[in-house]
Amino acid sequence: xxxxxxxxxxxxxxxxxxxxxxxxxxxxxxxxxxxxxxxxxxxxxxxxxxxxxxxxxxxxxxxxxxxxxxxxxxxxxxxxxxxxxxxxxxxxxxxxxxxxxxxxxxxxxxxxxxxxxxxxxxxxxxxxxxxxxxxxxxxxxxxxxxxxxxxxxxxxxxxxxxxxxxxxxxxxxxxxxxxxxxxxxxxxxxxxxxxxxxxxxxxxxx
Amino acid sequence: xxxxxxxxxxxxxxxxxxxxxxxxxxxxxxxxxxxxxxxxxxxxxxxxxxxxxxxxxxxxxxxxxxxxxxxxxxxxxxxxxxxxxxxxxxxxxxxxxxxxxxxxxxxxxxxxxxxxxxxxxxxxxxxxxxxxxxxxxxxxxxxxxxxxxxxxxxxxxxxxxxxxxxxxxxxxxxxxxxxxxxxxxxxxxxxxxxxxxxxxxxxxxx
DNA sequence: TATTGATCTTGACATTGTCTAGATACTGGG
DNA sequence: CCCAGTATCTAGACAATGTCAAGATCAATA
Numbered sequence: 001x002x003x004x005x006x007x008x009x010x011x012x013x014x015x016x017x018x019x020x021x022x023x024x025x026x027x028x029x030x031x032x033x034x035x036x037x038x039x040x041x042x043x044x045x046x047x048x049x050x051x052x053x054x055x056x057x058x059x060x061x062x063x064x065x066x067x068x069x070x071x072x073x074x075x076x077x078x079x080x081x082x083x084x085x086x087x088x089x090x091x092x093x094x095x096x097x098x099x100x101x102x103x104x105x106x107x108x109x110x111x112x113x114x115x116x117x118x119x120x121x122x123x124x125x126x127x128x129x130x131x132x133x134x135x136x137x138x139x140x141x142x143x144x145x146x147x148x149x150x151x152x153x154x155x156x157x158x159x160x161x162x163x164x165x166x167x168x169x170x171x172x173x174x175x176x177x178x179x180x181x182x183x184x185x186x187x188x189x190x191x192x193x194x195x196x197x198x199x200x201x202x203x204x205x206x
Numbered sequence: 207x208x209x210x211x212x213x214x215x216x217x218x219x220x221x222x223x224x225x226x227x228x229x230x231x232x233x234x235x236x237x238x239x240x241x242x243x244x245x246x247x248x249x250x251x252x253x254x255x256x257x258x259x260x261x262x263x264x265x266x267x268x269x270x271x272x273x274x275x276x277x278x279x280x281x282x283x284x285x286x287x288x289x290x291x292x293x294x295x296x297x298x299x300x301x302x303x304x305x306x307x308x309x310x311x312x313x314x315x316x317x318x319x320x321x322x323x324x325x326x327x328x329x330x331x332x333x334x335x336x337x338x339x340x341x342x343x344x345x346x347x348x349x350x351x352x353x354x355x356x357x358x359x360x361x362x363x364x365x366x367x368x369x370x371x372x373x374x375x376x377x378x379x380x381x382x383x384x385x386x387x388x389x390x391x392x393x394x395x396x397x398x399x400x401x402x403x404x405x406x407x408x409x410x411x412x
Numbered sequence: 413t414a415t416t417g418a419t420c421t422t423g424a425c426a427t428t429g430t431c432t433a434g435a436t437a438c439t440g441g442g
Numbered sequence: 443c444c445c446a447g448t449a450t451c452t453a454g455a456c457a458a459t460g461t462c463a464a465g466a467t468c469a470a471t472a
Binding site for chain 1: 458459460461462
């Protein structure tokens, strides 16, 4: 059920998404080829059209599942962190960075590419979920509803911006300039990143 | 001289770079086509090869001139700003954002694309110049050499990250969610962005 | 069982980047 | 002044790509 066994090929849709993700991480988003994805899935070059309108459709769907895994990466960090509101926000940011490091091409597809259709309901809903998660985390700190509190919403911008900037510069290999960071062990580096994320928030629970 | 008049075509090299930039901003970096660039320059599809090894070569050069204009955008902001160290750093960040807004595809080529050859001397030197500029601005605030002062260098990371994150989220149209920002006039928005940039810096001149 | 529709293959087409061969125009030495 | 040589450009070819149309194959249903 949901994933039936063998109808011509089985669940080609799922296989194509998996193959597309492989293609993405191996070749990068700019060299992505739909025909190679089909070949990777062991199927003819015309087969994907029966499951996705075109390559844009496939990438849109892939970006959507990306957001779900994105949220999971954040949750993994949050489970290992202290439960106070600020530690949880910092952990969320570290998860943001984890995800980007582990899936740079997918991250770029989600945040910097024109190829996915951002109007697609499945994609926009997934992206909205990630955004609402961030709003809730800042709300826990400010103890207000950011949608009614501009100061808190500004912190949402700030926390997002810092996390995103770190993630994007990291996968662009721009942070390797900073030897004090590059030579650091993971734990110490996380501490620095956490501090930077919390610097951005002025609406503390105090 | 430097740009002679008519040798077969004139300074095709320059014309190709200009055409490539047009192509980039009209079609976006992901739909970039070298053949269309040649057509735009009024030349056959094989002509670019005599001035740039391949499309990667052209884009590498384009990214390099991008960094020069990037620095100019920052300088324009700084000329209109107060001369104290903090205002100058904030202005530099606003220039960062100006450049990205005005040239989104070029910005992405410079910071998020795999197509330019980052090992190329002309490109890496241009990028280094932009980085050194940032280091100097933080140094003016901390009154130390960031290369010898980890706290100051952390502020370099922070200032860069905030500026870059804002620029990148802005051109990805991710900040339009924030109606309080989107409905704001440019001056007020700049004030918010400046505050966010300065929040990141803890090593104040105090 | 026959028909219908979903799924997949195959071939075609225009477009792309790059390579090669050849044409054209400038350059400098005789 | 002219000719060889070099830089510049064109034109044609090739493989790879995304998309489309036509046909084949299989499952379910009536």
